[in-house]
Amino acid sequence: MNKCDLRIVYLGTPEFAVASLRALVEGGYNVVAVVTMPDKPAGRGHQLQFSDVKKYALEVGLPVLQPEKLKDEAFIEELRSYKADLQIVVAFRMLPEIVWAMPRLGTFNLHASLLPQYRGAAPINWAVMNGDQETGATTFMLKHEIDTGNMILQERLPIGPDENVGSVHDRLMAMGTGLVTRTVDLIIDCENKGIEIPTTPQPEIAELRPAPKIFKEDCEIRFDQKTATEVHNFVRGLSPYPAAWANLTINGQLFENVKIFAVAPTANDQQPSTKNGLIIPCREGAVRILELQVPGKKRMDAKAFLNGLH
């Protein structure tokens, strides 16, 4: 079997999933259809928005399936009609067994963490928020419990001490493309040799850190409850999306819902200060805010913000 003989159905939604899809398409793999989220009204003015994966699929002329419900009879029938040998899911949603068990060779997932760590929806954010110095990406075969299947390939990636999640996301996305294509190559190779795909059960680890979906209320910075280092990690783990925020009182003026994109730990300070930049005291130490955004305003560095105070 050649890579152009293997029929692949690809499931994914955001930008992170586009990279691997593109790698497959441009690498000459036989992607026969794409499954993605239904179009939704979004953005200012509630315009109908296509998912990033759908935009790309349309660009290259791939069939797009957008089921409201993954168990829907019509959708299952349509999916079957593509006669996939393999399904690949990247940043999609939970799949019912009837979907992931459908292809002859099964379904594998690209997950943006070193499994078994950071199972869940926001693995990249949590790794940075926890101050980890390393993360990675893993491909694994789907099974019932989410993000627990046997691992196929895994690759590690260092996290810089001041790096934010946006940067880690982009680097993991690039790394993921290689992981996905190599996983497919491996599967084809095993198929040709008539052997099982070698997989490894996820190791048992005592200290398992989860990576649940992050909501806005989880993003408020509690300066009084965190050390300067913790605030720093929290901010970069949420920057640029979904962004940490806080209500700040500066020179007696209250600013609500201020998004904070970058801070640097700095010398201790008891009071919020604007003398040497925008300094906010923490439970231990203090941070200097480097980049922020007030509602209705543009994102700006702290210096610009201070220039506008009056």
Place this chain on the structure above:
RNA sequence: CGCGGAGUAGAGCAGUGGUAGCUCGUCAGGCUCAUAACCUGAAGGUCGGUGGUUCGAUCCCGCCCUCCGCAA
């Protein structure tokens, strides 16, 4: 027709029915390490676009363009 904010000097913001200021930056000079330092001086704006009201509009009214927050 989802709700809302905003377009004034390179940046961030004030302001007024009689053609505009602040902080920062820039440039020139001084001081000399204050780790986003200090002093002096200068340059730099058809106040988003377009109609209207007015003796006169950056400011009031209509339309257009652009940017942003919320919500999804």
